[in-house]
Amino acid sequence: MTILRKIAVGYSVVAALSVVMVAWLGYHEFVEEPAEYAAKGLPDLHQDTAPEASAVIFCGLVPVLLGCGWWWLHRVLVPLRTLTRAVEELDTHNLHQPIPRTLNGDEVDKLTAGFNTMTARLDRSFQQIREFTLQASHELKTPLTVMRGQLDGALRDGDALPPDQRQWMESQLGEIERLGKIVDSLTLLTRADAGALTLQHQPTELGELVREAVEDAQILAQSAGITVTLDPCQDVQVNGDRHRLRQLLLILTDNAVKYNWSGGFIRFALRNAAGNAELRVTNSGVGVAAGSPDRVFERFVRGENAQAKVEGSGLGLSIAKSIVTAHGGTIEFESEHGKETRLTVRLPATTKPHETSGGQLPEGAI
Amino acid sequence: MRILVVEDDKKTASFIAKALKEEGFVVDILADGDEALAAIKATTFDAVILDIMLMGRDGLSVVRQLRAGANRTPVLLVSARGEVNEKVEGLNAGADDYLPKPFALDELIARVRALLRRGGPAGNPTLRLANLTLDTTTLVALRGDRKIELSAREFRLLEYLMRSAGRVCSRAMILEKVWDYDFDPGTNLIDVYIGKLREKIDTRTDAKLLHSVRGVGYTMKEPL
Known part of the structure; x- marks a missing residue:
């Protein structure tokens, strides 16, 4: 059961009890009492008011009050719905955008503030991971360059190398090349994650x-x-x-x-x-x-x-x-x-x- | 031919220098951007291999300063940053070519040689190699009297190879110039195209023009 429904049910029960009470009081006031007074031969105190008019006022007031209550409930829950939508739209790319606050100091506003602090912390961690990946990719490139260059150099002047050794070196070279490609792809993906993929539109x-x-x-x-x-x-x-x-x-x-x-x-x-x-x-x-x-x-x-x-x-x-x-x-x-x-x-x-x-x-x- | 290698990683600088020396170049090594800028201004180098990340001034800034001072020394940028548009950035700064790390030595040498030949007659609309003629205005290719049917891509590939006749074109260079790719496609696309091209121009003759260079790429040259 949603909060809205719970409050609505509670409100309806209270409203229904009120209606019963008002109806009973009204009945007592306008029907029982005049009858009692009449039985005792006393003058009816309500003779100047028409009972029908009072009934209309009472009956009309009830739906109006119910309507107002419903509207108010909706209004109070709007920030909660906004918060829900904002949370649903959150992913790793927009963590840095805080959810707009109402700043009216109510519970939902405080919840939003707390939530924004949490996403900011998360965003910082993601940021750190991305920076680390980029830095690591770059740091990996230098040893890869040296390994590839030295192997390449050895193969270039390695005409006298035994065939199995040559084959082994070529296989190493192939693996280094593959590693280089993976590092390149990771760099590109990390940039893209950070929304920093520079495009020449x-x-x-x-x-x-x-x-x-x-x-x-x-x-x-x-x-x-x-x-x-x-x-x-x-x-x-x-x-x-x-x-x-x-x-x-x-x-x-x-x-x-x-x-x-x-x-x-x-x-x-x-x-x-x-x-x-x-x-x-x-x-x-x-x-x-x-x-x-x-x-x-x-x-x-x-x-x-x-x-x-x-x-x-x-x-x-x-x-x-x-x-x-x-x-x-x-x-x-x-x-x-x-x-x-x-x-x-x-x-x-x-x-x-x-x-x-x-x-x-x-x-x-x- | 004198080449300056500007690279702050000693091991990298040393294997680059060794390979270039073996190819018959005279090589100088520097590790600092500011020193490199001063050296290029003071001495005439035939080409400069310039790392982007350097001590002192970075490589991009060195190129900008050189070009601002109307110094046209050919520059090949190398970089470990591995950012997708770094190449565009480098070429905009005034570099002549860009090579991401890690690279194959043969690739580096092929590119350096391409830089040294830069500025040759490129405007000639009719290309000739032995009895192969390529007319870039009428898009007609002839081997002797025999007309060769080529697709648009094959034509561009042949044109590029003929313009670079006599030197090695690496697969990456071909991809850049003919396919407009700035990334490694990881397919054997070029080899398949070369196979088709070879079938069209080099079959029915012993005078082969299109040759493979093991581990690097392809070259076109006059038959011996």
Whole structure:
């Protein structure tokens, strides 16, 4: 039972008891007493007032009082509802924004103040973790650079090295490279978390970038016999960072190729829908079992089918989501287990809907 | 060719210097930004490899000061900060190229060599290498008399390789110039494209023009 309901019930019980009491008093005053007086032959003291008028006043007053009470209750609970909404909207990105206070010193205001202090403390901890990650990434780069450079140098003048030693060094080099990539991805994600992903915004024709991504997808998918189509490809402009948007498209393309079947398909579709550039990438493949679709955006989480077979860091979709969010858009993952997977990206568009071209790329285009 | 390496981590400076010396360059090493600025103003270097995080003045500020003083010495920035738009920041400050740490030595050398060739004739609309001709205005590619059909991307790739003929183009350099990527895609995209390109220009002939450079990238050169 909500507080509102509890108070309302209490209030109604009190109101109902009052009505009963008033009714009884009224009955006693206007009906019993005059009858008693009349029986005793005494003059009726209420003769100058009409009993009907009093009854109307009493009866009318009750709903008015009830209404006022209801309105007052609602008013008192408004700050509580505001607080609830604000708390619901809180996440790691907006912890630094305090919830507005009424400053009237009531209980809810004090609760808000306490809550703001708590989120400020939390925000400081998150901030410290981010700063630590960035600092750590940077500190890791120097030893990585030295390790890579020295191994590289040794391999360059290591023509006389025994083959197994050479192989071992090359494998080390590969691992150092991988470590470097993970550190880079972590830096990017940490920046994005702090809302400090610096974007070079400029009007960008998304269609052009998508067409190029599709051409790359066709090249990458060819050896696996995967069919790649683009339909439709509506002209739509977004205000975005070209490099990050290319990175986003590459992540989507690469995933669609990697988590596919040989002989499968990838369907790209770019639409201008309700002021948004809506890009869909659908691919055949095992997909993700029900229950975990949203987890694909979490860091280092990979589909169970991906664990063994496909090479990757498990950071691709996290980066994709960060890029989309930094552009004020949304990304959605749907998967029909054992059949297909679809990623839908919506980015705020800057032009009106206007379809120009579509369809499968001509065969000669590649 | 004399190259200045400005790097405050001794080990990093030393392996860079060693590799450059092996390539036949004369190398000077400095660790301080202010000293580097003074040295570049006082001595003529053919190129400068400049770390961004330095003791004293930082690398970006060194480049800005140089360019403000109309000094055009080619500068390759290297950085461990790993921020996505640091490259844009560096190029805006006046640097000629940017390489994030950690990097492969061959990558560094390929980029230094590209810097040294900078300013060559780039405006020529018709590129020639042996009997391969690429007309960048009519978008026609010919190997001898045989016309070669190329997609837009393949054309841009071939144009870039031909403009850099004789020197090694690393995969990262190709990605930057042809794909406009400033990140490592982690795919074999380039190798697949090169394979297709090679099929189109180098099959049916023994005089191969397009060559792989193991572990680095690709190069185009006249057949021996």
